[in-house]
């Protein structure tokens with residue numbers, strides 16, 4: 280998606296700049312320090328996406344995971360420091376040319392630049408963390424038909440994704456195993472044409488008000504709001520997931536109210552429950568109902 284290179288903190292930046300300038304003397308030393316810091320700080324700002332033009336899905340996701348205002352503030356602090364460093368170095372070079380003591384001027388500049396960088400150290404660290412989170416975001420395409428697998432935690436969403444696509448999500452017998460959006464692709468033949476569909480597992484959600492939802496659940500909401508042509512809503516009536524069916528049905532009603540797209544409801548783990556609802560009965564263990572689910576997807580997209 281976005282390629283953002285590593286962002287050094289204040290101390291690392293100082294080390295880098297002064298190491299590179301080690302062999303130089305006087306105004307050339309300052310010139311080298313200026314060059315290194317200017318290039319690094321400029322790249323940090325340039326590498327981040329311009330938030331004004333990104334798709335609303337990404338805007339909200341980055342805002343949720345990182346905080347866009349904080350990020351913009353940090354980026355402008357970095358830009359402020361970069362300009363300040365250009366001015367300080369220019370003054371230093373001028374002083375040396377005018378005949379002031381070069382060693383003293385460099386030491387003085389070192390002090391000023393390092394205190395300047397210390398002032399933006401929190402911003403640099405914040406941006407490094409933001410960069411890391413952004414680099415972990417899946418490359419979701421916002422322009423091909425998308426189906427989102429949603430439901431309570433631990434009901435078998437990852438298991439369904441791995442049956443329908445080549446994705447290899449982590450599958451484990453405890454809730455919130457999937458902590459972010461997991462992406463897969465599913466191919467169908469429709470009207471003598473092969474169609475590629477994007478299929479995304481949304482992290483599990485609990486039936487509780489949005490204000491009480493955690494960051495993992497909120498990612499599901501952001502995806503559901505912006506992406507799907509249809510939703511596969513997964514129920515587990517076996518109690519194997521650890522949550523009563525009643526709460527899962529409440530969540531289903533919420534999802535129906537909030538998102539006006541087609542919803543395919545499946546009851547998974549029927550090998551355990553024997554099937555307790557009138558929805559499409561499937562089992563990722565035995566394979567029961569999977570063909571029917573694929574047919575339903577084909578009809579809807």
Ligand SMILES: Nc1nc2c(ncn2[C@@H]2O[C@H](COP(=O)(O)OP(=O)(O)OP(=O)(O)O)[C@@H](O)[C@H]2O)c(=O)[nH]1
Nearest residue numbers: 432433434435436437438451455456457483548563
């Ligand atoms: N018996 C049985 N177990 C299943 C079935 N589908 C999934 N499981 C098991 O249920 C557990 C949870 O499956 P996942 O696919 O990780 O569930 P999830 O909804 O992605 O879970 P989170 O990502 O934590 O929300 C795992 O131990 C699976 O092996 C099924 O049809 N039958």
Ligand SMILES: [Mg+2]
Nearest residue numbers: 436437456457
């Ligand atoms: Mg999962």
